[in-house]
Amino acid sequence: MSISKLDIQGVGMTSQRTRDRLMERLKAKGIKNSEVLRVMSLVPRHLFVDEAMSSRSYEDSSFPIGHGQTISQPYIVARMTELLLESDSLENVLEVGTGSAYQAAVLGGLVKNLHTVEVIPELYRQGRDLLYTLGYRNIRTHLGDGSWGWQDAAPYDAIMVTAAPDEIPSALIEQLKIGGRMIIPVGAQKSEQKLQVLTRSSESNYSVTDHESVLFVPLVGGN
Numbered sequence: 120m121s122i123s124k125l126d127i128q129g130v131g132m133t134s135q136r137t138r139d140r141l142m143e144r145l146k147a148k149g150i151k152n153s154e155v156l157r158v159m160s161l162v163p164r165h166l167f168v169d170e171a172m173s174s175r176s177y178e179d180s181s182f183p184i185g186h187g188q189t190i191s192q193p194y195i196v197a198r199m200t201e202l203l204l205e206s207d208s209l210e211n212v213l214e215v216g217t218g219s220a221y222q223a224a225v226l227g228g229l230v231k232n233l234h235t236v237e238v239i240p241e242l243y244r245q246g247r248d249l250l251y252t253l254g255y256r257n258i259r260t261h262l263g264d265g266s267w268g269w270q271d272a273a274p275y276d277a278i279m280v281t282a283a284p285d286e287i288p289s290a291l292i293e294q295l296k297i298g299g300r301m302i303i304p305v306g307a308q309k310s311e312q313k314l315q316v317l318t319r320s321s322e323s324n325y326s327v328t329d330h331e332s333v334l335f336v337p338l339v340g341g342n
């Protein structure tokens with residue numbers, strides 16, 4: 120895969136000006152963390168969507184990425200990242216659901232080491248290649264069922280899940296450090312899903328707080 124500097128910079132509807140306008144919209148919608156906005160303004164979202172969609176890639180919308188999956192809406196990416204950044208430490212972070220790899224790229228600009236797991240082989244390969252081409256060397260991509268987490272690099276300071284289970288998988292809780300946070304949408308797709316933040320307070324205890332309503336594709340696999 121080869122991508123030129125000009126491709127990354129973008130022109131017209133993919134230019135820095137268009138990206139900055141999206142950041143203004145995210146601010147107006149309530150995103151406060153300036154680091155999140157700074158990093159998101161630098162990630163070329165137009166390279167993470169289908170070429171036919173690139174002129175719309177800085178709209179605050181989700182788009183299909185094939186295989187029945189979607190790239191998340193920028194507001195949701197910003198909100199989940201903002202919640203993740205409230206963690207005490209961001210040395211070792213896990214994302215479940217690489218998808219287009221856009222959220223991974225945003226996290227890659229903010230955390231020390233990111234592991235991201237995708238279950239669909241084609242999306243895993245595309246994400247891996249794109250992140251490599253764009254120069255992210257602190258992101259490790261993995262192919263597998265992330266509802267079991269990624270044991271080899273556990274425990275994690277923080278975990279972000281970008282597909283919705285009916286219930287939070289226990290393997291993910293077990294791979295979180297004490298004091299660590301997990302940002303996860305929970306609930307069946309057709310009914311109400313809530314963005315939840317789980318904080319692990321001890322070996323056997325954790326607390327969960329509800330945030331906004333969301334609509335994510337289901338987290339597949341697990342038991």
Ligand code: SAM
Binds near residue numbers: 189221222223237340
């Ligand atoms: N983070 C993504 C992005 O920035 O484009 C959005 C991801 S999309 C909403 C959800 C992704 O989770 C899909 O690519 C889907 O294949 C993946 N997924 C669903 N269940 C999974 C599982 N058990 N393990 C890993 N990935 C999973």
